[in-house]
Amino acid sequence: MSVEQGDEPTDESPTYPVLEAPADGIPDVIADERELQRAAETIAAATGPVALDAERAAGFRYGNRAYLVQLRREGAGTFLFDPIALPDLTPVQEAIGDAEWVLHAATQDLPCLAEVGMHPHALFDTELGSRLAGLPRVGLAAVIEHYLGISLAKEHSAADWSTRPLPEPWLTYAALDVEVLVEVRNKLHADLDAQGKLDWALQDFAALTSFAGPRQRTDPWRRTSGMHRIKNKRAIARVRELWLTRDEIAQASDTAPGRVLPDAMIVELANTAPRTAEALRQAGSSLRTKSRSRARAAGRGTNRYADRWLDAIARVAAMTESELPPATVRSDAPPPQRAWADRRPEAAARLTYVRERLSEFSEAEHVPLENLITPDTLRRVLWTPPYPFSDKEIRDRLEQLGARPWQVDLVAPYILEAPTEAPATDE
16 A cells, blocks of 8 residues: 555644554464465455455566555454465455455555456445545545544555565554555545535446556657657667666566666666767766766666666667657647647637636535546547537547546536637737
């Protein structure tokens, strides 16, 4: 479980009693098939929602797999499963059956839980629900404070959970993540119901049951941080070759790519194109001078895999112009909003109108604007509106783009009443 941005306590934050240890003590980590079967039987014999969480090793290991799975169910207690020793948790999935999962920030955990054979039939996301309920801070600790008046320490959220054996303080932290999650769910459920937002939440939760992870990007290397500093097409090709080489090394060594070579070092090498080991070291020294925080990873990765980086740079030097990747790639997404007024002023007028109406609704209902409708969905519908421009066609288009019924009911009328022509300008 990670801590969401913006949830750091402030000087004005009230002080709450701290939840320091699980009520039933720290359970043993289950890493044996027999223990797994016994746990599954106990879980199956209990009733009610199931609190779930997973710990990963982001920033340490390659990929996003789970290194610990936590589960708690009333009448069964808390369980900690080691998915490295037990990569198939199907017995737990079968024990849960169609009971509701309770997770916080479900999209973070659903992909890695699916990898170990666990898929929800129904779920309740306390982070998403808290956004709809209008909470100003929606990290797990903040939500627990809001609804239960107790504080939850988060000091191990960024730990390397691939560590074995896991230290006892980490296990305490992991068990506490699910200790009161169902209690929070019940309070939040009542809050959403009282605000008339429960149906919105249930529709959003139902959509999450089929969530399989973020959409795979074309040319993910183009997301390298610092690409705006790349000077020309051949340097772009060097970014690609260095990124792909780094990914091969990271996958083979099960190491987070940024620990093999930071993005900043890829950009530095792409622009300077060193041809020798000495020039490579000088490039690394230059980066370390610019940013001490990147020094260790830049130096270690540059020196250890020097031959691989030089080979990648040499491959680009041998490429013809036709073999270089294009500077940009075409996308089916609408252009940046700043270009709308010049290219399609009528679309810009529609977007301004609808965003103003939605902003008013957002403020009145205390729901973040992006939860009312995703910005990408709104831009796509308004940049290329359906034809004929009717309520039915607008609703169909919103549904095709993944909007839930409550979102369609909210947004479609605003789109329909938006201006269809560009505003007049003074000559």
